[in-house]
Amino acid sequence: MKVAVVGAGVAGLAAALSLRARGVACEVFEASAHAGGLLAPVRFRGLPCDRGSHRVHDDAWRTLPPEVRALAWERVPRRGVLVLGGRHARYPLDPVDFARALGLRGLAAMGLGLAASRRPWSRDSGDTPDEGFEDFVAARVGRAAYERFYRPYAEKVWGLDPRDLSRTVARQRLSSSSPLRALVGGRAPQRFWYPRGGMSALVEGLLAACAREGVRVRFDAPVTDRASLDADRVIYTAPLGELAGEARLTHRGLYLVHLALAPGSLGDADTWYVPDARYWFGRASQPARFSAALAAPGEEVLAVEIPEGRWGDAVDFTARADELLAQLRDAGVVRGRAPPAAVQQTFVRGVYPLYRRGWMGAWRAAMAKVRAMGDVLPAGRQGLFLHCNLDHAVATGRDAAKHLADGGGAGAWVDGGARYLDLRVRD
Numbered sequence: 095m096k097v098a099v100v101g102a103g104v105a106g107l108a109a110a111l112s113l114r115a116r117g118v119a120c121e122v123f124e125a126s127a128h129a130g131g132l133l134a135p136v137r138f139r140g141l142p143c144d145r146g147s148h149r150v151h152d153d154a155w156r157t158l159p160p161e162v163r164a165l166a167w168e169r170v171p172r173r174g175v176l177v178l179g180g181r182h183a184r185y186p187l188d189p190v191d192f193a194r195a196l197g198l199r200g201l202a203a204m205g206l207g208l209a210a211s212r213r214p215w216s217r218d219s220g221d222t223p224d225e226g227f228e229d230f231v232a233a234r235v236g237r238a239a240y241e242r243f244y245r246p247y248a249e250k251v252w253g254l255d256p257r258d259l260s261r262t263v264a265r266q267r268l269s270s271s272s273p274l275r276a277l278v279g280g281r282a283p284q285r286f287w288y289p290r291g292g293m294s295a296l297v298e299g300l301l302a303a304c305a306r307e308g309v310r311v312r313f314d315a316p317v318t319d320r321a322s323l324d325a326d327r328v329i330y331t332a333p334l335g336e337l338a339g340e341a342r343l344t345h346r347g348l349y350l351v352h353l354a355l356a357p358g359s360l361g362d363a364d365t366w367y368v369p370d371a372r373y374w375f376g377r378a379s380q381p382a383r384f385s386a387a388l389a390a391p392g393e394e395v396l397a398v399e400i401p402e403g404r405w406g407d408a409v410d411f412t413a414r415a416d417e418l419l420a421q422l423r424d425a426g427v428v429r430g431r432a433p434p435a436a437v438q439q440t441f442v443r444g445v446y447p448l449y450r451r452g453w454m455g456a457w458r459a460a461m462a463k464v465r466a467m468g469d470v471l472p473a474g475r476q477g478l479f480l481h482c483n484l485d486h487a488v489a490t491g492r493d494a495a496k497h498l499a500d501g502g503g504a505g506a507w508v509d510g511g512a513r514y515l516d517l518r519v520r521d
Contacts, residue, residue: 097498098123098323101331102311103131104484105474107300109329109491111161114307116499122309123323125316125332129301131476133484135294136440138352139390142294145350145442146399147365147379150287151520154485159492165299166290170384175363177370177425185367186284200242207236224451230261246371251446252346253404260449266481266519291387293484320467327504329494330464331474333444337467338460343453343479346446349400351411351418354436359428360394366427373421374411375400393435396428401446412437447481457515465508471498472511482517490514 097113099106102124113120128134135142149170155163174185176195183195193201227248232240248256248263289296304311317323317332335343364383368376377399381388388395398418400411411418415437422428457479464470472478473494475487497507 095326095498096120096324097327097329097495098317098325099329099331100317100323101125101131101474101476102129102301102313103331103474103476103487104133104297104300105131105477105487105491106329106331107297107304107311107491108159108162108488109331109473109495110309110311111300111303111307112159112492112495113329113499114304114309116495118495118499120309121325122304122311123315123317124311124313127313129311129313130294130297131331132442132445133293133297135292135297136350136352136438138438139354139393139395139436141381141388141390141395142292143352143381143388143395143397144293144384145440146348146397146445147377148288148293148484149384149521150484152285152287154483154520155287157485158488161303162296162300162488165296167287168290168385169285170288170364172284172286173362173364173383175366177366177368177373177427179370180424180426182426185365200238203238204236204242207238207240224260224262224454226257226451227259227261227263228256231256231264243369247369247376249371250369250376250403251401252448253402254450258450260451260453262449262453262515263481266449266515266517288384290385292381292385320470326469327498328470329491329498330470330472331477331491333476334457334460334464334472334479337470337472338463341456341460341463343456343460344448345444346448347402347407348442348445349402349405349409349411350440350442351398351400351415352436352438352440353396353398353415353419353434354390355394355396355428355434356430356432357392357394359430359432360396361429366425368425368427370425373425374418375421378422378427396422398422407441407443410439412439444476447479449481461508461511465505467504469504471504471507478511478514480514480517481519482514483520486514486517 097120099110099120099122102122110120110122176183176185178195181195183192231244245256360380365379375398379397381395464472471494473490475482
């Protein structure tokens, strides 16, 4: 058997290595000029910066395959900050610190809302009608917490009325644990795993492993037609919507704005989380706090994430850098008044799957079309239309490879694809 792997992101590269380990011949086809997908680096001031804030938590680290864990990793102290109006709280949450930042009135409103919430956070069979993001969340955390945190988050990222979003948004992105448990259960683990040199080092390590194992990776090689591939089977990690365009499975993107600032402009935080609707950005991070290899001599680099939301994909935030800086200062992310030495914008496509209410019907129709092809196995974040972490993407690629090597058919794989829709995003 000969397998073509479409896409050289971590799911595709992991799938190829797993196939080779099982004695299956394979070749990887990548449409762009570089590997990595959403983990491909953004070059800024000579640094290979990540496309946003990425990290690997302890429970995810244990699931990574040996060829990934064998690369150079660091276990890094976590220094997150949750921005609540003009106040900061440590993140992951410390109960006392969070209560102080929220204030007595805010804490009382949230506590009453949680106490009066009607449904347990974890109880959802997935078989009931889709009540939508707003009703699903408000029924579990109360109206005060919904309005303060969850509603502005949803509106920033997807640019829709939360009533039009599926509850899947909450189940995949927000419901990894009960908010009440997060508030009263004590501080979460304060370290994470990170590749020395950034996520680009992880991608380079996987490429080097492919080279050692004799896996050819073709770049600038878009696959526009299944018939063009000389292969018995295809593991497909490119966007599912490109296989079934009529299903209209779409994404929201992300503006990534990098700023080069004077020394002393940023504190010790690695990441700032900003749900407040008054700010354009939802998150900002400091690459040097993830790895010393990402520090810029004589300046501090800040990566600011502005979800596409209602902006569309054609806004030039570099022309509005003064407004952005004013917001960063108001939020307590940036100190001082010195102008940035450089500002660079990158628009990252395909970041957030757009789960409207009723989206599952479109997903099933897309998967049915793939099943009819008879020899294509979708995998990875893009191939299965998932909102998931790095370790999840790797696992789906390896699972698809094992399925093929064990003699499984493409139809059986597609029929079981829905099991990955329950993956929960960490962080």
